[in-house]
Amino acid sequence: AQSVAQPEDQVNVAEGNPLTVKCTYSVSGNPYLFWYVQYPNRGLQFLLKYITGDNLVKGSYGFEAEFNKSQTSFHLKKPSALVSDSALYFCAVRPTPGTGGYNKLIFGAGTRLAVHP
Amino acid sequence: NAGVTQTPKFQVLKTGQSMTLQCAQDMNHEYMSWYRQDPGMGLRLIHYSVGAGITDQGEVPNGYNVSRSTTEDFPLRLLSAAPSQTSVYFCASSYSQGISYEQYFGPGTRLTVT
Numbered sequence: 001a002q003s004v005a006q007p008e009d010q011v012n013v014a015e016g017n018p019l020t021v022k023c024t025y026s027v028s029g030n031p032y033l034f035w036y037v038q039y040p041n042r043g044l045q046f047l048l049k050y051i052t053g054d055n056l057v058k059g060s061y062g063f064e065a066e067f068n069k070s071q072t073s074f075h076l077k078k079p080s081a082l083v084s085d086s087a088l089y090f091c092a093v094r095p096t097p098g099t100g101g102y103n104k105l106i107f108g109a110g111t112r113l114a115v116h117p
Numbered sequence: 118n119a120g121v122t123q124t125p126k127f128q129v130l131k132t133g134q135s136m137t138l139q140c141a142q143d144m145n146h147e148y149m150s151w152y153r154q155d156p157g158m159g160l161r162l163i164h165y166s167v168g169a170g171i172t173d174q175g176e177v178p179n180g181y182n183v184s185r186s187t188t189e190d191f192p193l194r195l196l197s198a199a200p201s202q203t204s205v206y207f208c209a210s211s212y213s214q215g216i217s218y219e220q221y222f223g224p225g226t227r228l229t230v231t
Contacts (some may be wrong), residue, residue: 009157036222041224041225042225043121043207043209043222043223043225044160044209044220044222045222046219046220046221049219090159092160103148103165103167103173104162104165104175105150105160105162105220107159107160108159109157109158109159110159
């Protein structure tokens with residue numbers, strides 16, 4: 001079955017320190033990968049995506065993510081965390097054409113990021 | 118542009134009642150979808166549409182109906198509400214189902230079924 005795993009329910013980071021939010025996937029073929037962020041009482045906002053090309057993709061608000069095909073991972077990173085980065089982060093995957101479910105996004109359960117002053 | 122709008126923001130229903138959650142977008146997006154968000158489960162796809170007149174089921178379609186008569190609107194109907202449908206519902210849209218454009222989400226509807 002196709003799935004996305006975010007192994008950490010919560011990540012705690014001190015302001016100014018680097019942060020990593022982990023994501024692994026189980027999808028056949030070459031999926032498209034996404035990160036979204038949700039602030040309290042808001043809808044999800046797109047952060048970045050990986051389709052093809054350079055394994056390191058840069059997105060909004062200084063975030064970046066590294067695609068690792070051999071480890072089927074797509075971890076979200078930021079060199080220096082801000083208190084305002086505190087939010088709920090979702091990894092999502094879209095299967096490639098011909099593998100079924102092409103028109104569907106599969107979301108992970110989410111990871112709550114808490115950045116402390 | 119208003120983006121993706123959803124009404125109502127909050128709703129309380131009694132078991133067995135029916136209602137429609139409204140979703141509209143003004144970006145001329147072909148693809149629209151409905152998700153429900155439950156704690157610890159992420160977002161799960163209920164129904165989606167790749168264009169006016171075309172809809173399909175997602176991961177958790179039971180108890181919900183959709184229709185897409187126009188490009189702009191994609192209402193979600195709860196036929197007979199059950200406590201298990203207590204959730205936060207999000208509508209989303211994107212440019213095309215054939216290209217992996219990012220999805221734009223509405224602000225959500227928080228539904229409680231008693």
